Every structure is written in C-alpha cells, then in structure tokens.
Amino acid sequence: MLFSILLLMGICLVPAHSKPAGEYLGSPFLRHSFEEAKKIVDDAYLYSRRESLRRVRREVVSPHDALRLLKQPRGDTRSAVRSADYMAQTLRLLHDRVHRVHKRSLNATDLLSKEDLQRLSQITGCEARVHLPSCASTPNLNRYRTATSVCNNLKNPRLGASNTPFARWLPAEYDDCISQPKGWNNRTINAFLLPLVRQVSNNILSTTDMGVVDDRQFTHMVTLFGQWNDHDVTFTPFSPSIRSFSNGVNCDESCERTEPCIPIPIPPGDPRLPSRPDSCIPAFRSAPACGTGYSAYNFGGVPNKREQINSLTAFLDLGQVYGSEEKLALSLRDLTNDGGLMRVNARFRDNGRELLPFSTQEVNMCATRRRVTNDANATEVPCFVAGDVRVDENVALTTIHTLFVREHNRLARALRRLNPQWDGETLYQEARKIMGAYTQVIVFRDYLPHIVGDVAMRRQLGRYPGYNPNVDPSIANVFATAAYRFAHLAIQPVLSRLNADYREHAQFRSVPLFKAFFTPWRIIFEGGIEPLLRGLIARPAKLNTQDHMMVDALRERLFQFVQHLALDLGSLNMVRGRDHGLPGYNAWRKFCGLSQPRNEAELGRCLNNTSLARRLLQLYGTPSNIDVWMGGVAEPFVRGGRVGPLFACLIANQFKKVRQGDRLWYEKPGVFTVRQRNALSKISLSKILCDNTGIQTIPSNVFLIPSRRNAFVRCRDVRGLDLSAWRDRSCSENSGPGDSCNEVDETEDASQPDPLDSQSLQDNEVQ
Numbered sequence: 032m033l034f035s036i037l038l039l040m041g042i043c044l045v046p047a048h049s050k051p052a053g054e055y056l057g058s059p060f061l062r063h064s065f066e067e068a069k070k071i072v073d074d075a076y077l078y079s080r081r082e083s084l085r086r087v088r089r090e091v092v093s094p095h096d097a098l099r100l101l102k103q104p105r106g107d108t109r110s111a112v113r114s115a116d117y118m119a120q121t122l123r124l125l126h127d128r129v130h131r132v133h134k135r136s137l138n139a140t141d142l143l144s145k146e147d148l149q150r151l152s153q154i155t156g157c158e159a160r161v162h163l164p165s166c167a168s169t170p171n172l173n174r175y176r177t178a179t180s181v182c183n184n185l186k187n188p189r190l191g192a193s194n195t196p197f198a199r200w201l202p203a204e205y206d207d208c209i210s211q212p213k214g215w216n217n218r219t220i221n222a223f224l225l226p227l228v229r230q231v232s233n234n235i236l237s238t239t240d241m242g243v244v245d246d247r248q249f250t251h252m253v254t255l256f257g258q259w260n261d262h263d264v265t266f267t268p269f270s271p272s273i274r275s276f277s278n279g280v281n282c283d284e285s286c287e288r289t290e291p292c293i294p295i296p297i298p299p300g301d302p303r304l305p306s307r308p309d310s311c312i313p314a315f316r317s318a319p320a321c322g323t324g325y326s327a328y329n330f331g332g333v334p335n336k337r338e339q340i341n342s343l344t345a346f347l348d349l350g351q352v353y354g355s356e357e358k359l360a361l362s363l364r365d366l367t368n369d370g371g372l373m374r375v376n377a378r379f380r381d382n383g384r385e386l387l388p389f390s391t392q393e394v395n396m397c398a399t400r401r402r403v404t405n406d407a408n409a410t411e412v413p414c415f416v417a418g419d420v421r422v423d424e425n426v427a428l429t430t431i432h433t434l435f436v437r438e439h440n441r442l443a444r445a446l447r448r449l450n451p452q453w454d455g456e457t458l459y460q461e462a463r464k465i466m467g468a469y470t471q472v473i474v475f476r477d478y479l480p481h482i483v484g485d486v487a488m489r490r491q492l493g494r495y496p497g498y499n500p501n502v503d504p505s506i507a508n509v510f511a512t513a514a515y516r517f518a519h520l521a522i523q524p525v526l527s528r529l530n531a532d533y534r535e536h537a538q539f540r541s542v543p544l545f546k547a548f549f550t551p552w553r554i555i556f557e558g559g560i561e562p563l564l565r566g567l568i569a570r571p572a573k574l575n576t577q578d579h580m581m582v583d584a585l586r587e588r589l590f591q592f593v594q595h596l597a598l599d600l601g602s603l604n605m606v607r608g609r610d611h612g613l614p615g616y617n618a619w620r621k622f623c624g625l626s627q628p629r630n631e632a633e634l635g636r637c638l639n640n641t642s643l644a645r646r647l648l649q650l651y652g653t654p655s656n657i658d659v660w661m662g663g664v665a666e667p668f669v670r671g672g673r674v675g676p677l678f679a680c681l682i683a684n685q686f687k688k689v690r691q692g693d694r695l696w697y698e699k700p701g702v703f704t705v706r707q708r709n710a711l712s713k714i715s716l717s718k719i720l721c722d723n724t725g726i727q728t729i730p731s732n733v734f735l736i737p738s739r740r741n742a743f744v745r746c747r748d749v750r751g752l753d754l755s756a757w758r759d760r761s762c763s764e765n766s767g768p769g770d771s772c773n774e775v776d777e778t779e780d781a782s783q784p785d786p787l788d789s790q791s792l793q794d795n796e797v798q
Contacts, residue, residue, distance in 0.1 A: 061121075061147055064128070065154050068120035072113065075272040082273060082283075104268035104318060105420065106356045107179075108342040111194045112268060112318040114156035115340075118326055119319065120276050121151060126325070157321035164188050175460045176467070176695055178353065178360040180344035183694050186500050191345035191692060193355040196320040196338040197267075197508040200684075201622055203336045203612030210324040210337040212293060212316070213609040220615075223652030228605040229312070230298045231650055231661060235643070236586055236601040238579040243524060245571040246736075249481055249673065251427075251527070252567040253734050256716075257482070257518040259431045260474055262351045262419045264689070265511035266342040267607075269315040286311035291318075293610055295602050312598060316610050339611055341511065343419070345504045346693050347474055348467045351419035352435050363388075363418060364459060371443040371458025373436050379412075381559035382725055385437050387415040387422065387429070387551075397423055397549040415551045426547045427526050427567060430560035437723035439466055442754075450759045461757065468697035468711045469719070471690075477716065477734055479686060482517075483679040484672030491683035495698040496691055504692030507685055509619065512611050513660040514681040516604050517674050520575035520664050524582040527566030528558065531727065533743075536562045544584040561724050568720070568733040575673070577643050577665060605658045616662030616677075617655040623680035628654045639667045706756040714752050721746035 104112045125143075143151070152158040166172060166182035176183065184190040206215040214225035246253075270291040273282050282292035294311035317339045324337035343355045352373075354360040365372040376386040390413050397414040414423045417432045442462040447453065453461070480488050526547050528536045535541065539558040547553065554560060573582065585600040617627040628634040628644075634654045635641035643665060651657050659677075666675020674682065695702055697711060717729050727746055730737045737743060 058147070058150065061125070061143075061151060062154070064124045065117070065121045065151070068124055069117055071120055071276055072116045072272070075274045075276055076113070079271055079273040104271060104340075104342065106359055108194050108268055108340065108356070109271065110156065111160055111321060111340060112270060114160060115319050115321040115323075116270065116272070116276070117155040118151065118157050118322055119324060121155065122325055123277065152322065155321075160194070160321040161189075171460070173701070175464060176346070176348055178350075178357045179355060180346055180348065183344075183346065183504075184500055184692070185694070191504040191689075193342055193344045193350070194340060195505065196323065197341050197511060198503060198505040199336075199338070200507050200509060201614050201618055203338075203508075204614050205337065205612040209335050210319070212606075213612060215288060215609075221653050221655050223656055225609070225656060226650040227296050227298050228602040228609075228658070229295055229301065229599060231605060231658070232581075232586060232599050232601040233298070233301065234646055234650060235661065235665070236581040238581060238583070238586075242579045243582060244574040244576050244579055246521070246574040246673075247571065248736060249572050250568055250730075250734060250736055251523055251570050251572045252716075253478070253481060253673075254518050254521040254523075254572045255427045255431060255567055256473075256478060256734070257515075257521075258428055259351065260347075260470070260478065261515050261518075262343075262421055262428075263347060263349060263470065264341075264343055264345055265506050265515065266419065266421075267317045267339050267511060268342055270318045273315070282315060283313050291316040293606060295599070295606055312602065314603065314606060317607065337612065339508065341506050343506075345506045345689055346695075347471045347689060349418070349435065349463070349470050351417060351422075351432065352439065352466065353463055354418040359418065363416070366455075369455035369458075370447060371453075371455045371460075371462060372440045375436065375440070376415075379555045381433075381554070382561075384559075384724070385433075385440065386554065386559075387417055387433055387436060390414040390416040392416075397551055409552075410556070412552050412555055414549070415554075423549050423551050425526070425544065426542070426550055426553050427563055429551060429554055430563045430567075433554070433560050434564070434719060434723055435466065438469075438719050439463065441722055442466070445754055446757060449754055449757060453759065465711070465752075465757075467695075468703065469714055471697050472711055472714060473716055475686070475690070476712075477732070479683070480671065481734060482673050483683045484669035484674075486669060487672070487679040487683040491680070491687050492690075495696070498694055498696060498699050499691050500694070502688055502692035504689045506689075507681075508611050509613055509659060510681055510685040512608050512613060513604070513658075513663060514674075514678045514685070516660060517575075517664055517678050517682075519585060519600055519604065520580050521572045521673065522582060522585060523570070523573045524584045526563060527570040528562035529565035529569060530562065531565075533565055533569045533737075541566065544582070561726055564720060564724060564726065568730055569737055571736055575664065577638070577640050577667070580664065604660045608658050608660050613659050615655050616657035616659055619659050619663075619681065620677055623677060623684075625676055625680070630654075638665055640665075704756065710753045710756045713750055715749065718749045718751045721749050722751065 149158075152161075164181055166185055166188055169177065169182050172182055179193045181192045182188045183192070189195050204213060205211050206213055206218060213220065217224060272291055274280065275282070275287075275289040275292060278289055280287050280289050280292065282294070285292065286294045286296065288294060293314050293316045295314050297310045297312065320338040320340045323335075325335065343350050354363055363374055365374045374388045376388050378389070379386055392414070397412075415429060415432070416422065417436070419432075422429055422432045439462050442465055443458045446458050446461055450457075475492070479492065483492075522544065524544050525541050526544060527541045528539050530536045536558065539562055542553065554563075581601050587599065620627050626633070626637065628637045631641070631644050631648050634648065635644035637654075638644050647657055647661075647665070648654070654662075663675060663678040663681075666677055668674065669676055669679045672679055690696055693699075697703055698708065703711065716733050717731065720726055720733065721729055728743045729746055729749065730741050731744055732741050735741045
C-alpha cells in the first residue's frame with residue numbers, strides 16, 4: 032500500500048532484497064516457471080515469424096511491418112533479446128504465482144535467494160551477456176579491432192562493445208519507476224498529463240512539402256552522411272514478437288497497451304489519419320537488456336531499471352560496412368580468394384562497378400518493383416545486405432553503403448599491389464583499419480563542426496587529448512533516442528537524381544522520398560548510384576525552421592508502399608523517448624549547464640519564439656515535461672551549427688567520450704605511424720566518390736553548397752590517400768605489418784598539422 036501511494040505521488044523506491052519466503056520458490060518451482068516462460072516466448076516468436084512470411088508472400092507489407100522488420104534483432108543480438116524475454120517472462124510468472132499464494136503484491140525477485148537468481152541467469156542465458164571475456168587469447172589485439180569491439184578496453188572488455196546496454200547520463204524515469212513507459216498509466220508528471228505524441232506532431236511538426244526551406248550552406252549529403260554515421264554507432268532492436276506475452280494480443284490488430292505493444296493513439300479529428308474511437312498507429316517497445324526492468328539480476332547500473340540494448344559498437348569503426356558481430360563480419364567477406372575483399376553482387380553491376388550483395392533472408396521487406404511500377408513483367412530483386420540491416424531504408428543511404436564497400440575493395444587491391452606478400456586476412460584488416468580512420472577523420476574534421484558549431488567544437492572536442500581507459504565510450508540512451516535524431520528535420524521530400532552536368536536526369540527523374548523506401552531495384556534498374564550521389568552533393572539539405580519542421584514524406588507517409596496507414600516519424604521519436612524513460616527537456620538542459628525555463632516567457636526566450644513556446648505549453652503544461660527530442664529540435668541553431676545548444680552539448684559530449692575511450696583511435700600513438708597519420712589527414716569524401724564512381728567533376732567540399740568558393744574541380748585533380756606509408760619493408764616475406772622487423776616511424780613530430788585546427792581545415796580542402 033505504501034509503495035502504491037508513493038508511486039502515485041511520483042516517488043520511486045527501489046525495494047531491498049529479502050531472504051526467501053519459503054520452499055515454494057525452490058529450484059523445481061523455478062525450473063517449471065522457466066520452462067513455461069520459454070514456451071510462451073518461443074511460441075510468440077514463431078507466430079510472429081509466420082505472420083511476417085505470410086504477409087510478405089501476399090505482398091501486403093504494411094508500414095509498421097516494414098519498421099518492425101527493419102528493427103528485428105539478428106544473430107547474437109537476437110540471442111540476447113531472447114534471453115531477456117526468457118528472464119522477464121519467468122519473473123512475471125513467478126510474480127503472478129507469489130501474488131496468488133500471498134494474496135498481496137510482492138516482487139518475486141525479493142523472495143528469490145542469491146542461488147536462485149544465479150541459476151535463473153544461467154538457464155535464461157543472461158549470464159553470458161554479463162560474463163567478462165578474457166582478452167589474453169585474442170589475436171592482434173593491439174593492431175586490429177574485433178568485430179564486436181570486445182576487448183577495446185582491456186580493463187572492462189565489454190565497454191563500447193556491441194549488444195550491451197546504452198549508457199545513462201541521467202537516471203531513467205518510468206511510470207512505475209521500473210519499466211513502464213512515461214505516460215503509460217496516464218498519471219500526472221509535474222502536475223500535468225503528457226500529451227498524445229501524435230497531437231504534438233500535428234500541432235508543432237506539421238508542414239507541407241511546398242513549405243520546405245532549403246539550406247543555403249549545406250548539401251543533402253550532410254543529412255544522409257549523418258544518417259550513415261548514426262548507423263555506425265546506434266541500433267535499438269525491437270522484440271521479435273508481435274504478440275503480447277501476457278495475454279496473446281496481436282500488436283498489429285489491437286490498440287491495447289500490453290508488452291511489447293506500445294500503440295500510438297490517434298487523437299480525435301486527426302487531419303490525415305482515421306479518427307474513429309480507439310484508433311492507433313501500431314508500434315513496438317524496444318527490447319530490454321538482459322536482467323533489467325523487473326529483474327534483480329542486472330548489469331551493475333541502477334537496480335531494477337529497464338535498459339535497452341545497443342546492437343552496434345560505440346566506436347567509429349564503420350560497423351555498418353563490416354558488421355558488429357563476428358559471424359556477420361565473416362559472411363560479408365569474399366572468401367573465394369585471398370584478396371581481402373568484401374563480397375559483392377554476383378548478378379548485377381553498375382556500369383561495370385560493384386554493387387552490394389543480395390540478402391538471403393527468407394523475409395524480404397523490400398518493396399516489389401512490379402507493385403510500384405505496375406509492370407507485371409518487372410524483374411524482381413531481393414534486399415541488399417551490409418553490415419547494418421538498415422542498408423535498404425532509402426536508396427540514398429544505399430548509395431553511401433555501396434560507395435564504402437567499393438572503397439574497401441579498392442584499398443585491398445592497392446595494398447596487395449604494394450605488398451604482394453600479405454595474405455587475405457592482413458589485406459582485409461589493413462583496409463578495414465584505414466577505412467575506420469577515414470570515418471574518424473571525416474566525422475570530426477568535416478561533419479561535426481557543421482552540426483554542433485564553433486563553441487562546442489572548441490570547448491568540448493578540440494584537440495585529441497589521448498586515450499583514457501576510464502572513459503566509458505558507450506552510446507548514451509539520450510544520444511541514440513533523441514539528440515542524434517535531429518537530422519530527421521533536415522531531410523528533403525525528394526531525392527534528386529542528376530546527370531553528368533548536374534542537371535535533372537532525363538531518363539531517371541528525381542524520386543519522391545516516400546517512393547524511395549526499401550527500393551534497392553532503383554539502384555539496379557534506374558541508373559545506379561551516380562545520379563543519386565550527384566543529387567546529394569549538389570542539392571541543398573532541408574533547413575529545419577521552427578515553422579517548417581518535418582516533411583510530409585516522414586510525418587505522414589513513412590514506409591507507405593501502398594495505401595496502408597502510414598507511420599509518423601515525429602510521433603515515433605517521441606514515443607521511443609517515453610518507452611526508454613528519458614527525462615524531460617529541463618532535466619537535460621540542467622545536465623548541460625543551460626537555463627531551465629519555468630514558464631511561457633522564459634521558454635519563449637529560450638526558443639527565441641513566443642508563439643512556439645505558447646503552443647508547446649498548451650500541450651505539455653510545463654517546459655519540464657516537453658519530450659527531449661521535441662524540445663531539442665525546437666531550439667534555434669547555435670552559431671555555425673544545425674542544432675540548438677541542448678543537442679550541441681549532448682552530441683559533442685558523446686563524441687568526446689567515443690574518441691577518448693577508444694584504445695584504437697587513429698590519432699593514438701602506435702595505432703598508425705606518423706607518416707600514415709599524416710597521409711590520413713589529407714583524405715576527403717570527395718576523393719572517395721571520385722575513386723569509386725564514374726563522376727568526373729565534383730565540388731571541393733561535398734558538404735557545402737557548390738559556389739565560387741566551393742567550385743567544381745576535376746576528379747583527377749583531387750588529392751588522394753598516399754598509400755606509400757603502408758609499404759611493408761619486412762625482413763621476411765612472411766612478416767606482417769606489425770612485426771618488429773618492419774620499418775616503423777613512431778617519432779612524434781610536433782610540426783605535423785592537427786587535422787582539427789583551422790589551418791589544416793584549409794589545407795585539407797581539395798586543391
């Protein structure tokens with residue numbers, strides 16, 4: 032009773048563990064509950080898979096089907112999620128039975144002995160998720176990254192590794208203080224009810240594609256590169272089940288809130304969507320990390336708080352190219368020869384150049400060509416496959432994936448010519464290592480300054496401070512779920528396709544964004560990747576303005592292949608923040624040392640927009656309740672950036688941790704030689720495009736709008752990577768690049784330019 036009263040008052044208490052209450056919770060009882068839970072979970076997974084296959088074969092994939100399939104856990108992530116579901120459902124059954132015995136509410140974990148909890152962790156598979164591996168037997172540990180980034184940190188081998196929980200910079204705020212999403216029980220927060228996320232989207236985010244304002248400084252490549260970079264470091268899987276574990280409700284067919292269903296209610300009178308009573312957009316909760324939520328067996332964080340899983344490594348290592356699990360990484364390689372190459376498409380080429388391989392997944396969520404083109408004889412192709420499952424989300428993203436796979440293979444072939452004695456494993460790892468450095472250089476030197484602005488770059492990022500094993504590089508929940516989703520408001524409603532003269536392509540016209548979701552066939556049959564790349568580097572990004580926020584293609588027509596109820600990306604972002612228990616806008620402003628507005632006048636000054644502040648408070652009641660994503664994207668830009676002060680702080684803080692907590696960061700002495708680092712500081716995204724396409728002319732800086740200062744230059748005049756620094760002068764043909772007999776220059780030269788200082792930024796522009 033006391034706990035219930037405190038909960039209603041908004042006060043959360045973490046119950047202390049007591050001794051076992053009786054023999055009924057002994058090992059046989061525990062084992063029986065586990066076996067029943069296992070059957071419930073396995074049956075729900077099987078049912079969901081059969082439903083997915085049935086819909087795909089009938090070609091009735093709905094928008095929420097596409098999103099759910101896109102966010103499905105695979106490989107080791109699926110094992111981790113399954114273990115978490117086994118644990119959660121076992122404890123649910125135990126709780127129900129304890130409640131029946133005692134006739135009052137008790138937490139089952141309070142009544143389990145330490146031995147019972149240990150046994151439960153073993154039989155569910157959760158123990159394997161927290162067991163610290165030994166790094167002693169890992170080969171080439173100081174030379175190359177593992178696919179999972181396990182053992183990047185030698186003191187804590189799982190820090191920053193794939194399939195570990197997101198970090199929490201502020202404690203989670205759940206409705207029941209443990210697991211239920213904010214607003215789940217319609218209880219007041221700071222004396223106000225949270226508004227429906229779809230209502231917020233309608234009132235604040237709504238815009239028409241005709242009202243799009245073009246960015247006068249940055250190209251659409253900035254937006255898509257940001258998405259590409261996000262897919263290197265964050266992926267939050269859903270539960271594989273579309274059916275409630277507790278009552279069997281199908282999340283696709285009901286608006287009932289029951290795990291893992293988290294439906295998005297449609298407010299009465301919604302202008303675009305059905306407004307019948309109790310209508311909703313189906314959505315699914317993010318999968319919990321093993322042993323969190325209602326379980327007492329956790330990862331050492333705040334007891335009994337639900338945490339979500341990051342399937343990817345936290346490091347800038349191009350996991351979206353290579354995969355973040357060993358089995359996936361191996362499957363993406365071309366093992367038919369000893370060239371160290373990535374596997375490519377065996378059926379199709381792009382003007383003689385490589386394309387991504389096809390997926391062999393039985394469930395194909397990609398839109399069929401014949402349905403979109405109304406051509407009954409159209410040749411169908413499956414989805415592409417890459418290191419990240421979202422490769423097919425839109426064709427512009429697919430082009431960047433294709434570009435970097437080609438660059439890996441170009442590097443591997445060049446390294447083989449340079450060092451014919453190297454075997455395929457060495458060629459693969461050296462090319463992968465160079466590619467990882469590429470993304471670190473480009474993100475910090477060329478991309479982040481355009482996003483977080485001058486002040487955050489100087490105060491939070493600045494020069495490389497060196498490796499610190501005590502820094503946790505893990506991706507923060509607020510970064511993945513809110514801050515790094517800012518670019519959803521910088522996406523144009525059309526993906527431009529341009530010819531060699533950078534004019535509208537006569538044969539393959541620009542494609543509306545809502546017709547570019549999951550359409551890999553457009554790459555194969557509609558001109559390849561070059562027209563799309565030209566569109567990205569020569570056309571502007573959308574400018575996020577406070578009166579024109581999110582385009583119709585994302586807010587009303589997300590993943591709308593046919594006339595199904597489409598998804599709303601703005602609503603999804605906000606409901607995901609509530610699902611993850613993210614604190615509100617003011618809590619994060621305080622975290623960043625910013626002011627915390629208390630009323631309309633103060634919020635109006637914060638946003639430099641009194642009208643927007645009034646509309647937000649009409650919905651939320653108080654600035655403290657504003658969803659952090661909504662508050663963040665509503666702020667005016669910082670100087671030189673494309674986010675407000677809150678997101679500038681959170682994004683810069685995350686990348687600061689990622690860089691400083693990475694033992695294999697490219698600037699760390701010993702990772703590359705001084706000559707190699709100097710060569711890497713001169714690479715550019717422009718050159719990567721030139722080397723891997725038939726594009727002949729290109730803007731000097733592909734992130735900036737072409738202009739007199741950022742003129743088009745011939746590709747042959749663009750400076751490239753000097754690979755001579757990788758020539759292996761080994762004393763034996765059998766020696767590898769890290770052997771002691773190699774010519775290694777590790778003399779630190781203070782005259783070498785810092786790739787982040789202003790002079791180097793000028794030097795690194797294409798000459």
